[in-house]
Amino acid sequence: MPEGQSINHTAESTLPMSVNTERGEATRQRRGPVLSQENVQPTDIFEKCYGDDGYFGVYRKSDPRGVTRPILDAIPAPEMNYQGRNYIMWSVNNYLGLAGDPSIQDAARNALETHSVSAPMGSRMMSGNTSEHIALERAFARWQNKDAAILFNFGYMGVMGTISALAGPGDTVIVDKLAHACILDAAFLSRAKLRFFRHNDPNDLESVLKSVNQGRTGGVLIAIEGVYGMTGDIAKLKEICELKERYNARLFVDDAHGVGVVGEHGRGVADFCGVQDKVDIVLGTFAKAFASIGGFAATGQEVCDWISFNARTQVFAKSLPMIYVKSLQQTLELLSRDDFRRELMWQRSNALKEGLRSLGYTVGFGESPLCAVYISTAKGHETGEKVLSYLRERGIFVTGVVYPVIPPGLVMFRLIPTAGHSEEHVAKTLEVFAEMREGLSIGAVEGGELEKIKKLYRMV
Known part of the structure; x- marks a missing residue:
C-alpha cells in the first residue's frame, strides 16, 4: 500500500469508530459455500455482510440508529430534534443559515409549479439541456x-x-493525504498513477513533484481541498500555486467548505489567498453554504467543454432538475451580493473559539470558521465516547472524529458555527463545555499530543 493510502477519507472517521482490520468476532450467518482456510477470499460476496467488518462495522451491527446514522429533523436549523428532544446543532454545514430562506423557497416553489420535479428529462447531451442551465453556469463562471x-x-x-x-493512464494525480474520499475515488476512476503528499505541506509536495518529473511522460494534476472539512485549516495555495507552475502541473481545488464562506463575496479560498487567477479548476458544492444539492466546476472555456463531453458523471446522468437550478440562481445572488451572513457566521465562530480557549480547551489552528476541539485520550480510548455522551445528555449535538483523520491518542470534536446560531446558542454551549471540563476532568492537550496537533496544522 502506498504511503498515506491508509489515512484516506474513504469514509469520514466519526466517533465512535474503530478501524477494524481483523475479521470480526460476531457470529456470522453463512449462506452458500465458503472457503474455510484463513486468508482466502470467500466465494460468497455476501459473506462480509454478516459480520462486523467494514466501515464502522461494530456500530453497524450494534448501534444502527444511535450514535451512527442518527435520525434527525429533515429541516436544517441551529436547533434540531433528536430522539424526542431539542439539541443545539453544531454538525450541519449550513454556514450562512440559508436553509429555509423565504426567497429561495419562493424560487423553488415557482419552479415546482412550472416544471414539477421532473424537468428537464434526460442528460445534458441529449434532451436535458436548457437556457436556464447555461445561464446559471455563466453566472458561476462570472x-x-x-x-x-x-x-x-x-x-x-x-x-x-x-x-x-x-x-x-500515463498521467499522475498528486493528492493531499487528508483529501476527501471523492478526490481519491476520482483518481482511482481515472486510472492515473496516484501519489500522496503530507497534509498541507508544500515542501513534501515539491519532493513528490521532483520525483514525478524524473522521466515524466504524462500530465500532472495536484488535487487538494480549499478548506479541509475535518480540521478546518486552509490550503497553502500561494505556495502550491508556485510549485504547480514551477513543475508544469495543473491544480484542482475542491472548495466545498470554502465557496460562499471565505473570500470576497464568498468566492472561496483561491480568492482569499489572492490566487484566483492561478488555480486551474475550482470545484464548488451546493451542499454546504448553498444549503442545496449539486455542484459546479469553474475553469477555462476549452477545458470546460472537454469536461462537458468527457465526464462520465455528467454525460451519463440526468440533468440537474429545474427546481434546483432556479433556487440556486436566487442563492447565488444572495450570497454574492450581501456579506452580512458571512459576518454573522464569523462572529459566532470567533466567539465560540475564543470562549473554548478561555475555558482551557485546545482548539484547532485553522483559519476557517470551523471549530475543531481536541481532547487527549491518554486516560483511555473511551474518553471520546464519554465526552460525546456528556454533551448529548445536555442538549449539545456535535460530531466526533478519530484516527486516521487525526493522529492517534486524540479525539476531535467538530463544531460548525453558522449565521443561524445565536449568541445564546454559543453561551449555552460554552456553559456545558465548562461543566464538562470539571465533570470529566478534561484539560488542555499538552506535550506530545499537542505537538501532534501542531504538526497536523504544519505549525512545527
Missing part, C-alpha cells in the same frame, strides 16, 4: 472570475467527473 463553468448533480459527482475526464 462569480469565480473564470471563463466557463459546468453544473453537476452532486459535488461528489463533480469531483469524480472532472478529475477522471482530465487525467488518465
Whole structure:
C-alpha cells in the first residue's frame, strides 16, 4: 500500500469508530459455500455482510440508529430534534443559515409549479439541456472570475467527473493525504498513477513533484481541498500555486467548505489567498453554504467543454432538475451580493473559539470558521465516547472524529458555527463545555499530543 493510502477519507472517521482490520468476532450467518482456510477470499460476496467488518462495522451491527446514522429533523436549523428532544446543532454545514430562506423557497416553489420535479428529462447531451442551465453556469463562471463553468448533480459527482475526464493512464494525480474520499475515488476512476503528499505541506509536495518529473511522460494534476472539512485549516495555495507552475502541473481545488464562506463575496479560498487567477479548476458544492444539492466546476472555456463531453458523471446522468437550478440562481445572488451572513457566521465562530480557549480547551489552528476541539485520550480510548455522551445528555449535538483523520491518542470534536446560531446558542454551549471540563476532568492537550496537533496544522 502506498504511503498515506491508509489515512484516506474513504469514509469520514466519526466517533465512535474503530478501524477494524481483523475479521470480526460476531457470529456470522453463512449462506452458500465458503472457503474455510484463513486468508482466502470467500466465494460468497455476501459473506462480509454478516459480520462486523467494514466501515464502522461494530456500530453497524450494534448501534444502527444511535450514535451512527442518527435520525434527525429533515429541516436544517441551529436547533434540531433528536430522539424526542431539542439539541443545539453544531454538525450541519449550513454556514450562512440559508436553509429555509423565504426567497429561495419562493424560487423553488415557482419552479415546482412550472416544471414539477421532473424537468428537464434526460442528460445534458441529449434532451436535458436548457437556457436556464447555461445561464446559471455563466453566472458561476462570472462569480469565480473564470471563463466557463459546468453544473453537476452532486459535488461528489463533480469531483469524480472532472478529475477522471482530465487525467488518465500515463498521467499522475498528486493528492493531499487528508483529501476527501471523492478526490481519491476520482483518481482511482481515472486510472492515473496516484501519489500522496503530507497534509498541507508544500515542501513534501515539491519532493513528490521532483520525483514525478524524473522521466515524466504524462500530465500532472495536484488535487487538494480549499478548506479541509475535518480540521478546518486552509490550503497553502500561494505556495502550491508556485510549485504547480514551477513543475508544469495543473491544480484542482475542491472548495466545498470554502465557496460562499471565505473570500470576497464568498468566492472561496483561491480568492482569499489572492490566487484566483492561478488555480486551474475550482470545484464548488451546493451542499454546504448553498444549503442545496449539486455542484459546479469553474475553469477555462476549452477545458470546460472537454469536461462537458468527457465526464462520465455528467454525460451519463440526468440533468440537474429545474427546481434546483432556479433556487440556486436566487442563492447565488444572495450570497454574492450581501456579506452580512458571512459576518454573522464569523462572529459566532470567533466567539465560540475564543470562549473554548478561555475555558482551557485546545482548539484547532485553522483559519476557517470551523471549530475543531481536541481532547487527549491518554486516560483511555473511551474518553471520546464519554465526552460525546456528556454533551448529548445536555442538549449539545456535535460530531466526533478519530484516527486516521487525526493522529492517534486524540479525539476531535467538530463544531460548525453558522449565521443561524445565536449568541445564546454559543453561551449555552460554552456553559456545558465548562461543566464538562470539571465533570470529566478534561484539560488542555499538552506535550506530545499537542505537538501532534501542531504538526497536523504544519505549525512545527
